[in-house]
Structures are given as structure tokens and as C-alpha cells.
Amino acid sequence: MNTAFDSLSQWGLKTFSGCPFLIAGPCSAESREQVLATAQALAHLPLSLFRAGVWKPHTLAEGFAGAGNVALEWLQEAKELSGLPLAIEIDRPAHLEEVLNAGVDVLWLGARTTVNPFAVEELAQALRGIDTPIFIKNPITPDLGAWVAACERLRSNGVKKLGVILRGFVNRRPSKWRYEPEWELLQKFRQIFPELPYICDPSHIAGDASMVFSVCQEAMNRNFQGLMIETHYDPSKALSDVAQQLNPKQLEALLDKLVLNNPQFQAEDERNSLSRLKQKIDQLDVRLLEALGARHALASQISQITGKQGGELAESGDDAQLRTKIKAFAQRHNMSEAYLFEFFDIIMRQTKSMS
Ligand code: PEP
Ligand code: MN
Secondary structure, three states, X not given: OOOOOOOHHHHOOOOOOOOXXXXXXXXXXXXXXXHHHHHHHHOOOOOOEEEOEOOOOOOOOOOOOOOXXXXXXXXXXXXXXXXXXXXXXXXXXXXXXXXXXXXXXXXXXXXXXXXXXHHHHHHHHHOOOOOOOEEEEOOOOXXXXXXXHHHHHHHHOOOOOEEEEEOOEOOOOOOOOOOEOOHHHHHHHHHHOOOOOEEEOHHHHHOOHHHHHHHHHHHHHOOOOEEEXXXXXXXXXXXXXXXXXXXXXXXXXXXXXXXXXXXXXHHHHHHHHXXXXXXXXXXXXXXXXXXXXXXHHHHHHXXXXXXXXXXXXXXXXXXXXXXXXXXXXXXXXXXXXXXXXXXXXXXXXXXXXXX
């Protein structure tokens, strides 16, 4: 089953003009009070979704594992009070059932799930026939193939409302970032799925509240459609990711400062994509020259072995077969037959002139 993806505007969520598509809320749902206090403090901001981790797949066993199913009740209450739709991470099919029963509006797969093809496959099958939008975070390791395969698995199970969240990758060298953004890797991924909505999670990339803004601005300059920003009513009391969460006032200030559609970067983006295309043409030209050189070398080898003159050699090829191939090729690639015949005539003339 192959489907085209829906655009973000077809997801049926509220968006705010002049603002990125914004998802905010605490790293983890810790208590009823914390969830309600944070949702209420964010209700006046241009949020499309309120997020919170219910099941937290932490790397270290002693990390806060999330409050679990009971948190879904707090989140439902928060939604009723604040009017904010909910986004929740799911890691296994059993979670899917729970969140759908709780009326969750959007789902996401976390970095530790995307990296695991077994988990993705199980979830993808469980998602068959379900129209709830889902984001897929990048895998925790910089594995482009795993990320692409995860999207393909969802697509082939009929998921149409799919989005992508860049949350950064484990870094192998000392870095100022908690997780390396790997913008270049993202660029490659984006060439494969240009039509998907792209959201940046600056909180996990930065790992520190003071650096969250700069990642958000970079994401806007790179034409991301949205941001997922961890926000807690009092980050100092957070049970997970203490250093990187903003408080609601800091989030508001960040949104005020953010520059969208900066013409300088838009022009740069166009220039970059133009120069990337030109670079590709240059590379193809070199490959073309190499192929011509290799053909020439083979033709001389044959003429040495057989002692035939170039003219005889050229005529010994199956000309009719080549002409049929050229015609089919021209049609497939919407190219001019005459141009291809002329191109090959020149090559043949060159071979004939070999002695
Ligand atoms: C999160 O968003 O709370 C989370 C666990 O993210 P990630 O999967 O990116 O680590
Ligand atoms: Mn977190």
C-alpha cells in the first residue's frame, strides 16, 4: 500500500499566522498539578499541541520513567481546561491503544524507537487504518537508512499524516550540543522526503535552556515548519531534562524574538539549492567524460586484438539495436531523439577515425 502524505494543514489542527507550528509542554508528565499548571500557563500562547512524556524510555535505569497510564487522565483534564490538543510519544502497540482511548490528537515515535526496526514495524502495523497524525523523531544514532526505513514502514502501512522531528544525534566528539543537530544529514533526508512537515526539537539538541533560542532560529532559517520546545511551569523542579526546559515566560520571550521568513536566509536557501544542482551537473559531466574515455580505451583494445581498422570496428556493432535503445531511452526521459542520435553519431565517427 503506497500513499502520498497529507500536508500539515490537512491535519485539522489550529495554527497561528506569523508563528511556527508550535508544540510545547514538559519533558515528562510528573503529577496532576505539574501537568495542569504547565498547560494553563501555556494556554494563551500560540500552541498547536501540548506535549508531555507519559512513558519515558530513559537511557539510564535510574532516570524518571514517567508516571505511566495515570498521566493520560491528567492530560485529558489539561486538554479540557486549556483547550490545547495533545501530543504523546508512543513506543509500543499497547501505548497506541491507551492514547487513542484517551483522545490524544497527535502521536510521535521517539529517537530510541525509530532506531529499532522491530519496534517500528510493530507500531506501523498497529497504525493501519488509524488516521491520527504521527511524527517520527530521528533515530538516536546518525543512521540515515534507519530513519528513511522507519518512514517507509509507516507509509507502507497507510500512514498519511506523517511528520518529522529533528532532535539531534548522539555525538562522538566533544560538542557544545547535547545531541548533534547534523544539519547536513537532515538535508539528505529532506531530499528523500521533501514533502513531509519538518519540526525541530531544539530542547534535546541544545540540552541547555540558554541555547534553545539559537537552535530555534537556525531551524527557522532552514525553513522548518515548526518547533517542539520542552516547557515546564518550574523547570528547576523537573524530574527529567532539568537543564533544557524553559518556563512559560521564557517560551513567550523566545517566540517574540524569533525571526521568521528572513529574506536573507530564504535567498541563501535558494542559492544553496541552485549551487547543489550545479554541483551535481558538474559531477555528472565528469562521469560522462570518464565513460567516454573508458569506451575509447575498450575500442582501441578491440582494434588491437582483432587488427581491425576503426571503421570496420564501428560497423561491427549492432547499429539497429542501439537505435532502438536510443529511441526508448529518449521517450522514457522525455529527451529529443535527434539530439541523442547526433551525440552517438559523433562518438561513432570518432571510433571510425581510429586506426
Ligand atoms: C522527548 O521528547 O521527551 C523524548 C524522550 O525525546 P527523544 O525521543 O527525542 O529522546
Ligand atoms: Mn526530554
